[in-house]
Amino acid sequence: MTIKKNEISLSGMFPEEIQNFCGLKEKFRAEQIFRWIASGVHSFDDMTNLSFDMRSKLKKDFSLFSTKIKETLKDKDGTIKLAVELYDGSVIETVLLTDKAKRKTACVSCQAGCPMKCAFCKTGQIGFLRNLSASEIVEQFLHLEREAGALDNIVFMGMGEPMLNLNEIDKAIKILAHPKGRNLSKRRITISTSGLCEGIYDMADKGPEVRLAVSLTTADEVLRSELMPVNKTNSLDELKQAIKYFNSKSNKRVTLELALMKGLNTDKKAAQQVMEFAKGLECFINLIPWNPVEGLNFKSPSEAEVRNFENYLKKAGLNISTRQKRGQKIGGACGQLGSTASKIKQALIQRENPV
Ligand code: SF4
Secondary structure, three states: OOOOHHHOEHHHOOHHHHHHHHOOOOHHHHHHHHHHHHOOOOOHHHOOOOOHHHHHHHHHHOEOOOOEEEEEEEOOOOOEEEEEEOOOOOEEEEEEEEOOOOOEEEEOOOEEEEOOOOOOOOHHHOEEEEEOOHHHHHHHHHHHHHHHOOOOEEEEOOOOOHHHOHHHHHHHHHHHOOOOOOOOOHHHEEEEEOOOHHHHHHHHHHOOOOEEEEEOOOOOHHHHHHHOHHHHOOOHHHHHHHHHHHHHHHOOOEEEEEEEOOOOOOOHHHHHHHHHHHOOOOEEEEEEEOOOOOOOOOOOOOHHHHHHHHHHHHHOOOOEEEOOOOOHHHOOOOOOOOOOHHHHHHHHHHHHOOO
């Protein structure tokens, strides 16, 4: 199979890989290109410290980026959502969130679609097309920086389950954290899983050495299995053991995320189950009032419902924060990614029924 020029982009390579791939004699040339890419340059023409001849040759044979922005949506609250087209025509989404303190966070996707089928998540209803490559992950971050200036944090909470694509995520993180490139601090990077224990152990043993968040949602075993099929093969007990292992191996606190849905996981009993689960863990709890998704039969909790739940947990001495609603109007809030689903579905149908 021939690989087309734009399928492989230099954005997903380390300097030494760029040197080999482009057949460059001098290592420092590859480092210059690496630095330019990290600074957000999209064309060889802008690499002013390379000779005109070299730029022309590189431009003819190689691509810096394999993805392009198909659509940009902006919410008044500062949220930006980009629909990013991949080389094979499928489209994924990436979001920039700005908090009250004006810190900017890139919420990036690691898969086109997602196989985990969480009942409350739009992406989970699409199906799974494929894992993203390191370059496709790096490029989401760089597209957002080009759009909004220097970003502070990156969270793997977009489309997809990170533990199923840990190698490419690891490479993307190493590229973004590379001192000769973007030099992003690993302390500012979080990977969020739906609860795949094997991945948590892997991450604790082999890295990437970044923060971990777990989408707990509820500590009721039966309800969790209904809402998150991952729980059928990764029980709450097993999940707790895996988080404990991560705590001790990494010396890092883990964030437990709870998407709160009206009348479902917000009463006193639900809070007690979460308290029980959190006992003995080094953790921080992030409450996320569920964001409406068309076609899904859940409801957002009222403010009073969220406050009561928060108070139960606070009384037990747990560290809590409640996420502000952001990006809802452009379908960019947590659980809402997938308005580009038709493109992924189309590709899935084509894959299953080749002509
Ligand atoms: S919540 Fe995350 S893991 Fe679950 S279906 Fe959605 S994208 Fe996949």
